[in-house]
Amino acid sequence: MEACNAYYYATRDPLGEGGDFTTAPEIHQMFGELVGAALADVWLRAGKPGDAVYAELGPGRGTLAADALRVLRRSGFAGQAHLVETSPALREAQSKRVPEAAFHDSIDSLPAMPLLLVANEFFDALPIRQFVDGRERHVIVAGGHFAFDRDGPIFEDSPMRQSLAETLSWRLATHGGAAIIIDYGYAGGEQGDTLQGVRCHQYSYVLDHPGEQDLTAHVDFKALADAAGRGGAAASNIASQGTWLETLGIGARAMTLAAKNPQDTEAIAAARRRLCDEEEMGRLFKVMAVRSKGWPEVAGLSA
Known part of the structure; x- marks a missing residue:
């Protein structure tokens, strides 16, 4: 999974109609604006530390x-932007939208400063392990094709996700700041096979087209919260994306945008439904904050 996704993301821009999938920020500006508003709010309540920086994992x-920083700048935030991205194709696109950004290959090289960090649909693409009856499932070659070496009831975990969450938590605990993690997944305890491939906006068998499709698996937010605790930071409640966005005021923002752009009223309403409705992204996608214990809670995610 790690090898396939490393090649996949390094060789293309996978987003949009001409790609393989669409993420929430590409649906409408309201998403990024509300993320920016939540970060601006927690920064203001933390006392507006002048050395804080914006950071994003997998931007x-x-x-x-761009949308979040526009809101942050209006609040008086003047910190630098730091983007953790390894794909040359995506770095090129990011540099056009955030020309002032500094790029990083990993979280380890982010500055030792308070972070206002976002990770949207980042953890789902990190590699997982699967176990059947307590034995790890492997990929083998059978009949000239990739195949799994065993089938049955599956349990998944992801040491890489937990390690990165613990590292992020340690940085927040040591230097201050808050992180907002948004991804599709579950609150904890669920079991089963969630590994999936997506190609041309359609589900695709995970062992087909190696390196030519997006491979993801549902995120165990409880495991991330536990890792954050081990790193010394505080994890928030886990909320659904729809509930969180509605709590932050996406309805009011949609009305304001529609009043200014009446010709876009229907498109704005459709975007809100796609982001918030339970049968769309609203329930499957979850939101959790991780913060330094010296920083206030992120709005809408009180523990």
Whole structure:
């Protein structure tokens, strides 16, 4: 999974109609603006530390960063933007939307400063392990094709996700700041096979087209919260994306945008439904904050 996704993301821009999937920031600006508003609010309540920086893990095309930073700048935030991205194709797109950004290959090289960090649909693409009856499932070659070596009831975990969450938590605990993690997944305890491939906006068998399709698996937010605790930071409640966005005021923002752009009223309403409705992204996608214990809670995610 790690090898396939490394090649996949390094060789293309996978987003949009001409790609394989669409993320929330690409649906409408309201998403990034509300993320930016939540970060601006927690920064203001933390006392407006002047050395704080914006950071994002896996920033896609830079759309979320551009929308969030626009709101942050209006609040008086003047910190630098730091993007953790390894794909040359996506770095090029990000540099057009956030030309002032500094790029990083990993979280380890982010500055030792308070972070206002976002990770949207980042953890789902990190590699997982699967176990059947307590034995790890492997990929083998059978009949000239990739195949799994065993089947049955599956349990998944992801040491890489937990390690990165613990590292992020340690940085927040040591230097201050808050992180907002948004992804599809579950609150904890669920079991089963969630590994999936997506190609041309359609589900695809995970062992087909190696390196030519997006491979993801549902995120165990409880495991991330536990890892954050081990790193010394505080994890928030886990909320559904729809509930969180509605709590932050996406309805009011949609009305304001529609009043200014009446010709876009229907498109704005459709975007809100796609982001918030339970049968769309609203329930499957979850939101959790991780913060330094010296920083206030992120709005809408009180523990």
